Amino acid sequence: MKVADYKVQGGKMLRVKMSLEGRMIKSITILGDFFLHPESTIEAIEDKIVGCSIDVQILSSRIQSVLDEHKAVLIGATSIDIARAIEKASMSN
Amino acid sequence: MAIDEAVMLSMKDGNVGPTLRLYRWFPSAVSIGTFQGMMDEVDTQFCHSQNIDVIRRITGGGAVYHDYAGEITYSIIIPREHRLGPDDIINSYRILCNGLISALGHLGIKSEFKPINDVIVGGKKVSGNAQTRRHSCILQHGTILLDLDVNMMFQALKVPKEKISDKMIADARQRVTSIREVLGRNVSMNELRNALRNGFSEALGIELVRGHLTKNERDTAGRLVAEKYSTREWNFKR
Numbered sequence: 663m664k665v666a667d668y669k670v671q672g673g674k675m676l677r678v679k680m681s682l683e684g685r686m687i688k689s690i691t692i693l694g695d696f697f698l699h700p701e702s703t704i705e706a707i708e709d710k711i712v713g714c715s716i717d718v719q720i721l722s723s724r725i726q727s728v729l730d731e732h733k734a735v736l737i738g739a740t741s742i743d744i745a746r747a748i749e750k751a752s753m754s755n
Numbered sequence: 756m757a758i759d760e761a762v763m764l765s766m767k768d769g770n771v772g773p774t775l776r777l778y779r780w781f782p783s784a785v786s787i788g789t790f791q792g793m794m795d796e797v798d799t800q801f802c803h804s805q806n807i808d809v810i811r812r813i814t815g816g817g818a819v820y821h822d823y824a825g826e827i828t829y830s831i832i833i834p835r836e837h838r839l840g841p842d843d844i845i846n847s848y849r850i851l852c853n854g855l856i857s858a859l860g861h862l863g864i865k866s867e868f869k870p871i872n873d874v875i876v877g878g879k880k881v882s883g884n885a886q887t888r889r890h891s892c893i894l895q896h897g898t899i900l901l902d903l904d905v906n907m908m909f910q911a912l913k914v915p916k917e918k919i920s921d922k923m924i925a926d927a928r929q930r931v932t933s934i935r936e937v938l939g940r941n942v943s944m945n946e947l948r949n950a951l952r953n954g955f956s957e958a959l960g961i962e963l964v965r966g967h968l969t970k971n972e973r974d975t976a977g978r979l980v981a982e983k984y985s986t987r988e989w990n991f992k993r
Contacts (some may be wrong), residue, residue, distance in 0.1 A: 674871075675817075677795065693795065693993055695788050695817035697871070699844060699888050704790060735844055737815075737871055 666754045668747035670696075674738030678751040685715045690748070696738035703734040707744070716752040721745035756786075756812060757984050758968065759830045761975035763890040766834060770971070773833045775963060777951055779944070780821035780828065784808035785911050788816040788885065792993045801910050811990045812896075814885035816872065819898060820908040825933070827947055829854075830896035831955070839959055840893040848872050848884060851895045851959070855882050858899070858954025862946070864937055872897075879932035900933040901947055 668676040673696070680690040690708050698704055707728045714721055725741035728734070758776070765771045783805075787796050789812055796818040802809050821828065831851055833840050840847050852868045859866045859876070866876045874882035884897030905927050934942050956963050968976070983989045 677792075679792075691792075691993055692790070693792050694790055695815065696790060697815035697844070697885070698790065699886075701789050701813070701815065701887060701889075737844060 664751045664754045666747060666751035668743065668750050670739045670743045673743070676739055676743060676747040678744075678747045680748065680751055682716070682752060685752070687712055687714050687716070687748070692744060692747075694739065696736065698737070699735045700732065703728065703732045706732060711748070716749055718742070718745045718749050721748055756810065757976040757979035758972070759832060759894055759896065760813065760890075760979055761968070761972045762832050763892040763894055764975055765969065765972050766832060766892050767890040770969065773837060773839075773961070774831070774966070775955055775961075776830045776832075777948055778828055778830075779823055779826070780808070781823050782806050782808055783823045784810060784821045785818060786810050786812050786821060787818045789813055789887075790815055790993065791818060793991045796913055798911060798913050805911075807911055809990065810984060811992065812885065813889075814887045814894070814896065816883065816885035818912050819883060820904075820911050821898065822902070822904055822907065825902040825904060826898045826900050827944065827951060828896060828898050829951060829955070830894060832892055832894050835888065835891045835893060837893070840888075844886065844888075845870050847893065848886060848895070851886075852882070852884060852897075853958040854951070854955035855884075855897070855899055856954070857958035858947075858950040859934070861950040861953050862934060862938065862942065864934065874899075876932055876937055879930060881932050881934065881937070899947065899951070900931070901942060901944065902935050903928075903931060903933040905931075 663679055663681055665679045674694055676694040681688045707725050710724050710728045722742045722745035725744050762774050785797050797809050799809055839850055849868050852874050855874045856866050864876055866874050869875045872884045873880050882897055882899045886895040
């Protein structure tokens with residue numbers, strides 16, 4: 663399991679826990695003290711990025727598409743922050 | 756929190772109007788944000804040994820130590836279309852937190868709203884708040900610190916022991932304050948409760964009428980406790 667903490671500048675904390683198959687996300691949990699309305703969107707985001715490779719642009723784009731599709735509001739972090747947190751986790755031991 | 760959700764469900768059915776609750780946590784408790792992991796954030800063994808409850812909220816935000824002797828928690832529940840709940844969520848935090856700012860003013864304390872969700876006095880946090888929008892309602896709840904037991908907080912919340920130092924404790928004291936610390940006197944719970952009632956009423960332009968839970972709400976709250984808030988499945992979900 664790869665885990666990383668990521669502090670959003672001027673925002674909240676993110677923690678990513680994931681397993682990889684090569685460079686591909688096999689499973690992922692996105693945690694933190696951010697706000698997301700509706701809260702259920704987090705599972706939709708996690709489902710959407712399983713199978714995705716570790717690429718900040720692609721991840722960010724997929725996360726944003728889920729936010730847009732669910733008309734969700736993410737507060738204390740952005741889709742790019744989550745993508746960067748995932749990248750950081752991928753590089754952890 | 757089961758009561759909050761029961762009131763939201765009752766409000767969704769049109770059975771109750773906007774509601775303000777003021778309450779304390781007995782026993783003392785730690786609540787984590789809905790996106791946090793219990794085992795990441797809380798020393799559950801320590802909490803169990805001290806009879807401190809642990810629970811996951813339906814709102815985001817961080818882990819909070821709710822000291823029975825040190826704080827009052829408020830929750831305000833309004834219909835989704837209420838004037839106090841604009842679409843802009845940070846603006847709605849600002850509006851609802853005005854109740855706390857007004858309450859602190861009643862105690863002679865000058866405070867301000869710090870986005871996203873804090874109320875601060877002299878640059879130090881005295882209140883944290885969190886909001887959810889569901890069941891056609893808006894719930895905002897938060898704490899206001901009467902007193903702060905930093906040592907207990909650091910034991911209940913998981914901070915790597917090697918990182919707890921005098922500097923860290925001093926740092927916490929620089930970032931967080933309490934009403935008793937600001938005023939330098941032993942403000943009572945009753946005084947704070949009255950200030951909160953008056954503060955919310957004046958700042959939000961609302962008339963507060965004392966009420967009680969309906970039987971339906973009590974039953975729903977009981978069911979939510981049994982099926983959700985007391986379950987490992989909910990509290991240790993992430």
